[in-house]
Amino acid sequence: SSELTQDPAVSVALGQTVRITCQGDSLRSYYASWYQQKPGQAPVLVIYGENNRPSGIPDRFSGSSSGDTASLTITGAQAEDEADYYCNSRTSDNHLVFGGGTRLTVL
Amino acid sequence: EVQLLESGGAFVQPGGSLRLSCAASGFTFSSYAMSWVRQAPGKGLEWVAAIIGSGGSPYYADSVKGRFTVSRDNSQNTLYLQMNSLRAEDTAVYFCAKEEDYFFCSGDCRHDYWGQGTLVTVSS
Numbered sequence: 275s276s277e278l279t280q281d282p283a284v285s286v287a288l289g290q291t292v293r294i295t296c297q298g299d300s301l302r303s304y305y306a307s308w309y310q311q312k313p314g315q316a317p318v319l320v321i322y323g324e325n326n327r328p329s330g331i332p333d334r335f336s337g338s339s340s341g342d343t344a345s346l347t348i349t350g351a352q353a354e355d356e357a358d359y360y361c362n363s364r365t366s367d368n369h370l371v372f373g374g375g376t377r378l379t380v381l
Numbered sequence: 382e383v384q385l386l387e388s389g390g391a392f393v394q395p396g397g398s399l400r401l402s403c404a405a406s407g408f409t410f411s412s413y414a415m416s417w418v419r420q421a422p423g424k425g426l427e428w429v430a431a432i433i434g435s436g437g438s439p440y441y442a443d444s445v446k447g448r449f450t451v452s453r454d455n456s457q458n459t460l461y462l463q464m465n466s467l468r469a470e471d472t473a474v475y476f477c478a479k480e481e482d483y484f485f486c487s488g489d490c491r492h493d494y495w496g497q498g499t500l501v502t503v504s505s
Contacts, residue, residue, distance in 0.1 A: 304486075304488075304489060304490075305488070305489040306489075307489055307490055307491045307492075309426070309492075311426075315497075316476055316495035316496065316497055316498060317418075317426065317476070317478075317492075317495055318495075319491055319492060319493050322481075322489055322491035323488070323489050323491070328493060358425075360425060360426050362426075362428070362490055363489070363490060364486035364489070364490045368440055368485070368486070369428070369440065369442065369443075370416065370428040370431065370440075370485075370486055370490050371428065372418075372425060372426040372427060372428060373425070374425050375425040375426070
């Protein structure tokens with residue numbers, strides 16, 4: 275199975291733009307999905323596919339991909355966006371792999 | 382409203398067994414693949430197992446293959462995870478999650494609904 279690598283922690287000033295990245299070989303073949311998890315809560319899907327948002331997810335969340343790297347961008351970060359963010363993707367051997375997660379702090 | 386409610390978590394000794402359940406409601410259960418995902422205390426998410434809508438074609442992470450069995454009862458709208466030969470490293474909150482497709486990760490893997498999780502503690 276392949277791995278997905280994320281930066282452990284990222285910070286952003288309130289109202290500014292932040293990019294969270296996810297790198298792995300599987301991303302050359304498959305799209306990443308992105309999840310937001312706040313303390314004590316279940317993960318919430320925020321981005322999937324090429325750049326799709328589930329109903330109810332603010333449009334300040336967007337996704338992109340290039341080569342072996344997928345990115346989640348928050349344009350105009352809000353205090354409520356402070357959370358852990360996880361990417362995942364399928365692998366060529368029919369597994370599902372998660373990145374290690376990125377803790378986002380909004381300053 | 383989609384709801385997923387896990388149960389069955391408990392304190393168990395190493396080598397023991399446990400069966401988790403996930404009761405689903407608010408959607409046509411048999412039309413969607415389901416996964417189990419776990420999270421050790423203070424750690425990240427780890428996919429454990431998945432099963433397609435019909436109940437065939439189970440998939441397992443290498444870390445649990447041969448010890449865990451995923452199954453579903455579509456007549457009862459319930460997903461199961463039978464866990465045998467439990468180890469300390471299996472200690473985690475176990476979430477069930479609904480996929481947005483009948484098949485497991487067809488195209489991309491996206492889980493649009495999650496339960497709140499059930500805690501499994503393996504310790505002597």
